[in-house]
Amino acid sequence: MLTAHSLRNRFLTVSLAAVLAGYAPLQAHAANKEIVELQTQVQQLLDMVQRLQSTVDTKFGLLQHLVEQTADNANRVSTSMDALQQKLNAQAESLSGKLDTSSGQVQSLNDSVDELKSRMGKLDKSIQDLQSQLQNIQNPPQAQPGTGGSPQPGPGGTNSFPSGPGAAPAASQAPPLQETYQAGLRDYNTGRYQVAAGEFQDVLTYYPQDDLAGNAQYYLGEIAYQQKDYAGAVKAYNAVLENFAGSPKAPAAQLHKGQALIQEGKRDAGIRELRALIQRHPQTPEATQARAKLNAMGVRIVAKQ
Secondary structure, eight states: OOOHHHHHHHHHHHHHHHHHHHHHHHHHHHHHHHHHHHHHHHHHHHHHHHHHHHHHHHHHHHHHHHHHHHHHHHHHHHHHHHHHHHHHHHHHHHHHHHHHHHHHHHHHHHHHHHHHHHHHHHHHHHHHHHHHHHHHHHSOOOOOTTOOSSOEEOGGGOEEOOOSTTSOOOOOOOOOHHHHHHHHHHHHHTTOHHHHHHHHHHHHHHOTTSHHHHHHHHHHHHHHHHTTOHHHHHHHHHHHHHHOTTSTTHHHHHHHHHHHHHHTTOHHHHHHHHHHHHHHSTTSHHHHHHHHHHHHTTOOSSOOO
């Protein structure tokens, strides 16, 4: 038989079960809603990530394209710079060749001027000698008493002049100066260097004090330079600078000495020689060539102190 207490307990149990049974669907419904919202948010995040990835891919592609364009531009600039450098080098070589040609022409002109000066000097001396002879003819010297003005008869009845220390020396067997020097120039210009060297050496041997001797010494250096005997060329140019410092060939000798030293592998010595030329003869064509040579080598014209 059920008691009131038992009935109350059963009622509470049934009521609690009913309440729990009614709450369970509500709780399940709420959980499902949260899951749906969470899924929606996750999907939104995935969409955002995809859009971000697409944007990054687009930006990266654009950046890569810009990098490629920049690399292409850099290559084109490098190619243009190489072409410009080659053009500048070609122009520098052409200018150097033109300067060398101009130098040769100037040297030939200087040779002509030197020859003209030498001939004028010899002509003046001849005129002076002729004037002296005319004066002697017009005003013959008075013969001193007890002395004869005519040569004494020699053995066999022929007249003879006194011999001894006071007598005039015998005529030298030296070759004519002008003809020998001009022959040396012709042979040098036609490439007959051995023959020209002998003729210039004759000028030095027989006429060491003449103005043309410095020119002859200079061309001996030129012959050695043309034959790529740079050490011999330097030695010959040194002889010009030391023995014929006032020669008009001195600037050209110093210029070509510097170039010969550079060709010989003595770069620093050659640079010093070119700088010295610029300081000693700054207004000469040779100094202009020395500046061009130093610029082409990328060397400062004035040394650092």
